Amino acid sequence: MKAVTVKDLVERFSLQILAGSIHLDRLITKSRAYRPGLEFVGYFEFFSHSNVHVLGRKEITYLHKLSDEERNDRIGNIVKYHPPCFIVTRSQDEGLKYLIKYCEEEGIPLLLTSETTSKFIDLVDNFLAKTLAPEMTIHGVCVNVSGIGIIIRGKSGVGKSETAHTLIQRGHRLVADDAVVLKKTSPETIIGTHDGKTKEFLALRSIGLINVSRLYGRSAFQDETRIVLDIELTKWQDNSLNNELELEPKFTEYMDIQIPHIEIQLQPGRDVAGLVEAAANNWYLRQQGYSAMEEFMKRLEMP
CATH class of the missing domain: 3.40.1390.20 (HprK N-terminal domain-like)
Structure with missing residues (x-):
């Protein structure tokens, strides 16, 4: 205990x-x-x-x-x-x-x-x-995108830290790189934070370790964030993605709490950071009761 x-x-x-x-x-x-x-x-x-x-x-x-x-x-x-x-x-x-x-x-x-x-x-x-909250540590990156806490996961070398770096350049914030500490502060709430040792640091392949607060200012980092999205970066697979109007909801479970899960496949030229921003903004709109799919279907029904 x-x-x-x-x-x-x-x-x-x-x-x-x-x-x-x-x-x-x-x-x-x-x-x-x-x-x-x-x-x-x-x-x-x-x-x-x-x-x-x-x-x-x-x-x-x-x-x-x-x-x-x-x-x-x-x-x-x-x-x-x-x-x-x-x-x-x-x-x-x-x-x-x-x-x-x-x-x-x-x-x-x-x-x-x-x-x-x-x-x-x-x-x-x-x-x-x-x-006193129950906690666990996972491999990944934690960022705050426009006030929305996101975990970015994927195999080593897939581009998690590079995506986080691009998001920071666009005005968003780093919470943790490599070792993300998750804390269950209530039956519905997961908080993402760092382990103290990696605070403010981001490891970029070919560049090395950078301190985002020193490089981009204090607004580039925050100590913790509530996790509401789990995004996994995976390698591109031909014919595995379709242009569905609405994707089937998927979830990742952390300490008995289900977090909405999205898979983003990587391909040269694909704006991964932009897709993360889109996912965050779309999640926010859904919390406000808006569904692009529902609005689209209503337009189709109009004479």
């Missing part, structure tokens, strides 16, 4: 440590932050003890209004479940001696951020969802 440590959160979000500094190796295995509420009044039936616990203005104000005895009882009921950590938002560090005391005794890190509660939860959820 993939996990993130509390130390990873501290470093990622520059959190202040109020208690439990020697317990930052505690593991976080759940991808969403949790705000305890009913637990403060003793209801624990659906208590999520494996999540990061965030205490906002509402929770801290409630605790401050309790008597010492009530507050100790409320906090004691929660810390005994040993959540990975508590994070207090809005720099609410005044009057937290009781919370610091319990966290030190139970070995639970107590952290502080200046961010608002809703914004911080969004940031943490996004970070944990991507970091």
